[in-house]
Amino acid sequence: MLTLDKLTVEHRVGPVSGRLAAGRLTLLVGPNGSGKSSLLLAAAGLVTADGQVRLNGELLDTLDLAELARRRAMLVQHSVLPAGLKGYELLALGVQGEVSEAACEEMARLSAYLKLDTLYGRSLSALSGGEQQRLLIAKTLLQVSPALNPEAQLLLLDEPLAGLDWQHQLATLRLLRHYAEQGLTVVASIHDINLAAQFGDDIWCLHKGQLVASGGPEVLTPTLIAEVFEVKVSLLEQDGQRLLLPE
Numbered sequence: 001m002l003t004l005d006k007l008t009v010e011h012r013v014g015p016v017s018g019r020l021a022a023g024r025l026t027l028l029v030g031p032n033g034s035g036k037s038s039l040l041l042a043a044a045g046l047v048t049a050d051g052q053v054r055l056n057g058e059l060l061d062t063l064d065l066a067e068l069a070r071r072r073a074m075l076v077q078h079s080v081l082p083a084g085l086k087g088y089e090l091l092a093l094g095v096q097g098e099v100s101e102a103a104c105e106e107m108a109r110l111s112a113y114l115k116l117d118t119l120y121g122r123s124l125s126a127l128s129g130g131e132q133q134r135l136l137i138a139k140t141l142l143q144v145s146p147a148l149n150p151e152a153q154l155l156l157l158d159e160p161l162a163g164l165d166w167q168h169q170l171a172t173l174r175l176l177r178h179y180a181e182q183g184l185t186v187v188a189s190i191h192d193i194n195l196a197a198q199f200g201d202d203i204w205c206l207h208k209g210q211l212v213a214s215g216g217p218e219v220l221t222p223t224l225i226a227e228v229f230e231v232k233v234s235l236l237e238q239d240g241q242r243l244l245l246p247e
């Protein structure tokens with residue numbers, strides 16, 4: 001459980017208060033500049049912020065860096081990749097401690113989802129943007145894999161789907177759901193409103209630095225989309241699925 005109490009990054013986001021539940025995938029939506037990255041960075045303790053962030057009841061700023069790294073992982077936007085590293089070397093950076101048999105099994109599972117096998121031996125600088133992103137996602141997930149790290153609690157991802165093709169967008173969202181189902185609090189920002197509605201257990205919508213809607217996917221109404229994104233959409237509902245179509 002991640003609890004935010006008047007969390008504020010000056011001139012960027014907040015004050016935002018609310019609870020992000022463990023065992024659920026919360027998807028963060030909002031227009032460019034609405035504060036999604038700033039909120040995620042503040043929730044990870046990676047940017048100076050006012051207010052309080054509690055992870056399972058404990059104040060985040062009382063945890064030292066090593067403990068923070070065991071409890072939470074964050075995929076930041078526009079990661080700078082270490083030059084000269086090979087794919088498998090980047091992945092190994094996500095493993096806490098030695099690369100055990102269990103870690104190899106988890107890497108194999110992630111590889112199957114994100115089709116990483118052909119990327120392992122290649123230099124990161126020679127990979128496409130989407131290929132690099134798939135490796136970065138896997139590295140971040142390894143850090144807080146419940147199969148490897150019993151202290152893992154929180155997984156934060158800023159636009160994990162950026163640069164990914166459709167197949168890998170869906171694979172990533174399924175992986176995030178899988179990690180949430182194992183008890184982690186999983187929070188990711190996303191621009192595709194329909195994927196947010198399909199995969200999010202909970203939705204948080206930011207607008208001009210404020211949390212303007214939160215709840216199940218049904219909070220994504222045409223009225224909210226018109227107000228926040230200035231886009232007119234129609235809502236189609238069929239067999240329990242909701243689709244927002246631009247007019």
Ligand SMILES: Nc1ncnc2c1ncn2[C@@H]1O[C@H](COP(=O)(O)OP(=O)(O)OP(=O)(O)O)[C@@H](O)[C@H]1O
Pocket residue numbers: 011012013030031032033034035036037038039
């Ligand atoms: N390092 C920074 N210093 C000052 N202001 C910043 C900084 N980073 C972002 N901002 C501003 O803070 C506001 C929120 O930006 P943020 O990056 O959190 O938005 P976002 O919702 O993640 O946007 P996007 O969808 O474009 O990634 C914007 O007005 C932005 O210009």
